[in-house]
Amino acid sequence: MASDDWIDIRKNESHIARERAKARELKKSAWWQALLQKGICHYCGQKFPPDELTMDHLVPVARGGKSTRGNIVPCCRACNADKKYYTPAELIMKRLENEAARADGEKPAPEKPPEFSDN
Numbered sequence: 541m542a543s544d545d546w547i548d549i550r551k552n553e554s555h556i557a558r559e560r561a562k563a564r565e566l567k568k569s570a571w572w573q574a575l576l577q578k579g580i581c582h583y584c585g586q587k588f589p590p591d592e593l594t595m596d597h598l599v600p601v602a603r604g605g606k607s608t609r610g611n612i613v614p615c616c617r618a619c620n621a622d623k624k625y626y627t628p629a630e631l632i633m634k635r636l637e638n639e640a641a642r643a644d645g646e647k648p649a650p651e652k653p654p655e656f657s658d659n
């Protein structure tokens with residue numbers, strides 16, 4: 541199987557180290573600080589204090605993503621945790637549901653969905 545066309549991330553640990561270092565540098569940049577001050581989560585669109593937001597790579601560094609402005613977004617802790625469980629399509633559906641709920645003037649969704657109460 542010809543794999544020349546693919547970025548072989550397995551043997552490219554230097555890519556990961558380099559992009560993570562770039563991400564650390566970007567966190568100090570005026571561009572990122574301004575995004576934190578705006579405080580808008582990329583995924584749910586809600587406003588958070590700067591210390592509630594994390595830096596998220598749209599294409600993960602481990603998948604070949606780069607620490608560029610186009611690939612980095614502010615993300616709240618809840619959305620960051622959600623990303624482990626939801627596909628991008630499901631995240632879009634969740635966001636639309638949240639927006640619909642707010643448009644209807646309903647109470648915001650509870651922090652933990654009912655299926656988390658497993659004890």
Ligand SMILES: [Zn+2]
Binds near residue numbers: 583585586615616
């Ligand atoms: Zn969010």
